[in-house]
Amino acid sequence: MRHLLHKIVSDIQKQERKLSAEASSFMDEAYRMTVYLKEVLADIKEDIINEGFTTLEDEILFFKQIKPSVLGKLIYYNKVFRIETACPASNGxxxxxxxxxxxxxxxxxxTEHVxxxxxxxxxxxxxxxxxxxxFTLGKINCYDGLNSFVFEIDTKFSTYFDYKVAKIIANELIYNYLTTKLSPEQNPDVLLQHGETKDFFWTQTKNALIELxxxxYACDAISHGKIGIRKISMVFQILFRISLNDIHNSFHRMKTRAGSRTLFLDQLKYSLEEYMDREDNL
Structure with missing residues (x-):
């Protein structure tokens, strides 16, 4: 069962990378990921209902980790799609x-429910x-005062609490997504408040930072590629106190640039080689 967990997580990450490069906008990426994850969950459901579990440990692992890893991402991308499609403006x-x-x-x-x-x-x-x-089937106890949602779930494919884990996962992803949409001034709780970082600020263009x-992300330089674009961008936004807004659309505009599509990276390479030459001549 653990190999199934690793395969599912790996397949989702590959699909995210693929759509990140192909999709015309993050809205489009969120929609296509929602469709993809919905199909993945349906396939898993069919297998589980038909084959069941061989051990109690497998059943617990499935409902505690495997299903929530898919359902959590599905809830997240669906929520992002809904937020993006209702957005009243592109900036300001x-x-x-x-x-x-x-x-x-x-x-x-x-605060109120979690x-x-x-x-x-x-x-x-x-x-x-x-x-x-x-995290095993057939243990739902209505005396616990559960949310009425419990009466709508498929008891052959849910323990109810697998959904609660998925919501925890989804809410963390949604939080990261929302904070990257806001400038540090609008969302001061994500700022680094340490005095030693106050002199850190980005002096190149926003597009240059997005390029970086x-x-x-493309070369798996951070956490072996397991960290997504938006989480990486959030770290840079916090560090340099800069708002990057919709980095996805900015990236797709870069792909259609005339001439070099990697202006900043080209400049980095040139500047580093020039610096090396100066060091050699000292």
Missing amino acids: NMYESYFAMHLRELKLEY CNSDFYRYYRSGRTDRDEQY VYAL
Whole structure:
């Protein structure tokens, strides 16, 4: 069962990389990932219902890690598509206010419905003592006061709590997505507040930084390629206190540049070689 987990995660990452290069916008990428993940989940469901589980451990692993890894990404991309299609502007105050509103709603949901729940604390602490209760079929207990959503799930393919794990995964991804849409001024809680970083700021163009982010992602330079574009860009935005807005559209405009499509990387190579030559001549 663990090899299935690794294969699913690897296949999703490959599809994300493929669509990141092909899609005309992040909206298009989110839609196509939603369709892809919906099909993946349907295929997995058919296999599980037809074949079942050979061991209790496999069943727990499936509902605690495998299914949530797919469903969490599906919830995330579907949410992103809905947010992108309703966005009132491409930039400016209205644009930032729109994403700030969604971020406030996400934080409110976390405060009111997530952080104080027994299950959330159980899952976050890495405990396993109640896994059989939470992640095996047929253990749903209505006396626990569960959300009414429980009456709509397919009890042959859900323990209810697998969905809650998927929501935790999705909300983390949505949070990262929303913070990259906002400037540091609009979202001060993601700023690095240390005094030693106050002199760090980006002095090239935003497109130059986007070019660098995509280059690092394309060659798996960060976390062996397991970290997505938007998470990498968020780190740079926080470090340099700069807003990159929709890096996906900017990247696709770069692909149609006249002349060199990698202006900044070409400049980096030239500047480094020139610096090396100066060092040799000292």
